[in-house]
Amino acid sequence: MSETLSLGDLIDMQIRQSGPMSLATYMGLCLTHPTRGYYRKTDPLGTKGDFITAPEISQTFGEVIGAWIADLYIQMDRPKRLTLLELGPGRGTLLADALRVATRASGFAAALDLKLFETNPVLIAMQREKLGNYNPHWIEDIEAIGGAPVIVLANEFFDALPIRQFVKRNSKWYERSVGLAEGKRSFGLSPTPYEEALIGEEFASAQNGEVAEIGLAAQQFMGHLARLVAPRGGAILALDYGHARTQPGETLQALSRHAPVDPLDQPGAADLTAHVDFQALGRAARMAGLTVHPLVEQGAFLSSLGLAERHAALAAANPHKAGALDTAFDRLTAADQMGALFKVLCASSPGLRPAGFAAP
Ligand SMILES: C[S@@+](CC[C@H](N)C(=O)[O-])C[C@H]1O[C@@H](n2cnc3c(N)ncnc32)[C@H](O)[C@@H]1O
Known part of the structure; x- marks a missing residue:
């Protein structure tokens, strides 16, 4: 694996080969990929980093x-x-x-x-x-x-830790995935729906369009x-x-230099x-x-x-x-x-x- 390829390049290659990946897989790669993951490389903390704790x-x-x-x-x-x-x-x-x-x-x-x-x-x-x-x-x-x-x-x-997201459409739940649309990383949904019982009864009253996040x-x-x-x-x-x-509710967020950024940019x-x-x-x-x-x-x-x-x-x-x-x-x-x-x-x-x- 060439060191010149960015994590974004590797993710795009994988999507081209195997199709869209779940948000949880994407998040796991972004955070802990062995050589290019966010939590493998630098000190992210403090005023000069991305956030403060x-x-x-x-x-x-x-x-x-x-x-x-x-x-x-x-x-x-x-x-x-x-x-x-x-x-x-x-x-x-x-x-x-x-x-x-x-x-x-x-x-x-x-x-x-x-x-x-x-x-x-x-x-x-x-x-x-x-x-x-x-x-x-x-x-x-x-x-x-x-x-x-x-x-x-x-x-x-x-x-x-990575989360899964499910979006309610026509009273069914579809898992959010990351794929490529016209060569650009973008969110999509699983082609087949999940049964409501699998998502959890806490989400049963959710309206169409709402998101269930599961921190599995x-x-x-x-x-x-x-x-x-x-x-x-x-x-x-x-x-x-x-x-x-x-x-x-949807709470996925990406932070860089203390400011929100698009989670799909610069994995x-x-x-x-x-x-x-x-x-x-x-x-x-x-x-x-x-x-x-x-x-x-x-x-x-x-x-x-x-x-x-x-x-x-x-x-x-x-x-x-x-x-x-x-x-x-x-x-x-x-x-x-x-x-x-x-x-x-x-x-x-x-x-x-x-x-x-x-x-x-
Ligand atoms: C948001 S920082 C919090 C750091 C520290 N607890 C604080 O409050 O300043 C998250 C910490 O968890 C570590 N971390 C993130 N994912 C991890 C994982 N999957 N396994 C072990 N450590 C992880 C990071 O490297 C970092 O030390």
């Missing part, structure tokens, strides 16, 4: 999550060995901030077995630099988490993860943008994501035997963990940065910024009471 906005985000982890570790009776797994750790910032706090809990540092699940070699190098002191291990398969109790963190991980990869990943966590004991904390209930060069269906994700964890705590919005979650107090202390210690710190605080918590769109899901072993969640 909560841990990169303020250290307080990771710090309060560190306190959340420490509290859970104590509730779990301070196991001798505790695996802390982060899915898609980005630059390692969330863990660096969280571990600065969590390791203050007596016994935590000695118990810590840090595991990182990451595809991007550029980010792995940054994670090694930031987290090297904690002796992390990178795993390519979540089966490799070992046998100890485990706490899993996932911030903006599930939105990066995210649901399968969550199910697999939860089946690993259940016998070991522990919890999964997933923070992401998305909706609390399964509902029709592998823009971030492709979709909103997370938290109802479906929770169901996958529940089916594996975990307790799913009532979903909370990010603003409320961070506030209940003491973000405002931590922010005030940081601003008092750094008066010259108070304006920037205030802006960051608002960005994380305000309802018209990340506070309400982002939700927090926790699935844990029965009996654990993770901080920030009402009783199930």
Whole structure:
């Protein structure tokens, strides 16, 4: 395979050979193609990248999550060995901030077995630099988490997994595909319809023209993860943008340099994501035997963990940065910024009471 061919060229060749591909296949290639996928090549984060995430906005985000982890570790009776797994750790910032706090809990540092699940070699190098002191291990398969109790963190991980889309036409559902029309990449629909029962009863009242998005990869990943966590004991904390209930709607988006772009232009060069269906994700964890705590919005979650107090202390210690710190605080918590769109899901072993969640 020639290195001069772009991912777009390779996708177009495949479509010419085999016909249109499903949106999920297209999205998977764009994000994780082994040499040309978006999450295989560069650091996409930060003001110079394509988007910014909560841990990169303020250290307080990771710090309060560190306190959340420490509290859970104590509730779990301070196991001798505790695996802390982060899915898609980005630059390692969330863990660096969280571990600065969590390791203050007596016994935590000695118990810590840090595991990182990451595809991007550029980010792995940054994670090694930031987290090297904690002796992390990178795993390519979540089966490799070992046998100890485990706490899993996932911030903006599930939105990066491929989705399927179905469009309702004449009361039937057709899967959205990517094909070529007059040589140009374009969306199309599967020639044969899917039965309504296969799409899910949550979409039964959808009108013609509406779209059902199904995050099958995210649901399968969550199910697999939860089946690993259940016998070991522990919890999964997933923070992401998305909706609390399964509902029709189209949320696929492509971002490049902080601006929306056409998802079919420049495959592998823009971030492709979709909103997370938290109802479906929770169901996958529940089916594996975990307790799913009532979903909370990010603003409320961070506030209940003491973000405002931590922010005030940081601003008092750094008066010259108070304006920037205030802006960051608002960005994380305000309802018209990340506070309400982002939700927090926790699935844990029965009996654990993770901080920030009402009783199930
Ligand atoms: C949106 S970034 C979030 C990074 C980090 N959690 C943060 O909040 O800054 C998505 C992360 O998931 C990783 N990632 C995306 N798809 C992945 C996959 N299929 N397997 C493993 N890691 C993946 C990316 O390389 C990146 O680290």
